[in-house]
């Protein structure tokens with residue numbers, strides 16, 4: 212199967228040589244070809260360039276993208292889309308004045324989702340989760356990281372991993388699984404947290420590794436969850452199984468998780484709604500990418516990550532949805548790109564770079580995804596007609612996507 216896209220108004224993130232990350236000043240520029248074409252064969256980008264240089268190519272499908280923008284599919288590097296049920300009643304509690312912390316202290320929050328997930332069959336969990344994924348794909352997402360963390364028992368965490376594995380097998384989207392057993396302290400371990408950590412280290416990590424699909428370990432490093440020392444113990448144990456950290460840090464409090472992540476060669480440190488100069492210094496010169504989650508700031512009414520401080524310090528930045536039932540029940544990357552501009556003062560160029568190539572980097576896949584480069588995988592999206600790519604973030608909460616191509620296949 213081959214596909215040819217012609218007359219593209221603006222082809223974004225097109226690179227002759229393979230880029231894998233953009234940092235600081237580099238994020239200000241979005242590589243663009245005006246009036247362009249792209250040729251895809253099977254799952255691979257074979258050729259692209261300006262229409263004036265186009266020489267006829269035979270293709271099974273030809274798309275006329277006149278007046279439309281083409282760019283790499285969104286790369287959502289932080290999600291929790293495998294969950295059961297919802298938390299709408301907590302949403303109403305928050306509207307009525309309770310905080311996220313107060314709801315969690317009442318036994319709600321992550322523990323509430325864990326209870327529901329434990330009582331949900333594997334098939335039902337799969338059905339609910341793949342439905343969410345398919346909605347994201349239709350909105351332009353082509354690669355998604357999915358965390359466990361609503362199981363909180365060995366059996367339920369492994370159930371989540373098997374569901375993620377099945378999603379990975381059945382979907383054309385790229386799925387990157389992450390083990391987040393240290394997401395909360397299960398109710399039955401409330402007064403014996405160390406025993407839960409021991410269970411993660413001695414039983415869960417080895418069993419999860421045997422499934423052969425997980426490369427990343429996550430910990431919710433936060434007051435009331437896992438402190439710095441506990442986070443370190445889990446990262447150290449995971450290292451022996453070649454699990455690289457991608458950790459939740461600085462959501463509500465600064466505990467030193469960013470420096471710890473860098474020390475353990477984390478691929479990413481995520482959230483960072485709270486951030487100080489020491490954190491920024493710790494990231495300099497590292498291979499760890501910070502990831503901002505503006506959907507969570509929007510939904511919980513907490514600060515937005517200081518993107519300007521991060522980018523202006525010369526660092527890279529990725530943005531992701533954090534799609535989960537408690538703090539960010541939306542997986543719309545178009546909204547994330549828009550809120551990065553509106554609320555975090557990122558330019559459209561920076562936001563699109565953060566949601567494509569840098570998102571791919573934050574999943575360890577930017578060698579093959581996240582840009583339009585010959586030889587890279589063909590995950591692309593085609594927008595509705597628009598005059599300029601800035602309309603993607605400008606028209607917030609709309610759906611700018613008309614068609615998506617995943618793994619070389621046109622889905623609609």
Ligand SMILES: N=CN[C@@H](CCC(=O)O)C(=O)O
Pocket residue numbers: 320321324431459462507533535536537538539
């Ligand atoms: N903060 C930790 N984990 C999720 C929220 C989980 C939940 O509330 O269910 C997050 O990234 O925001």
Ligand SMILES: [Zn+2]
Pocket residue numbers: 289290291459533535
């Ligand atoms: Zn999260």
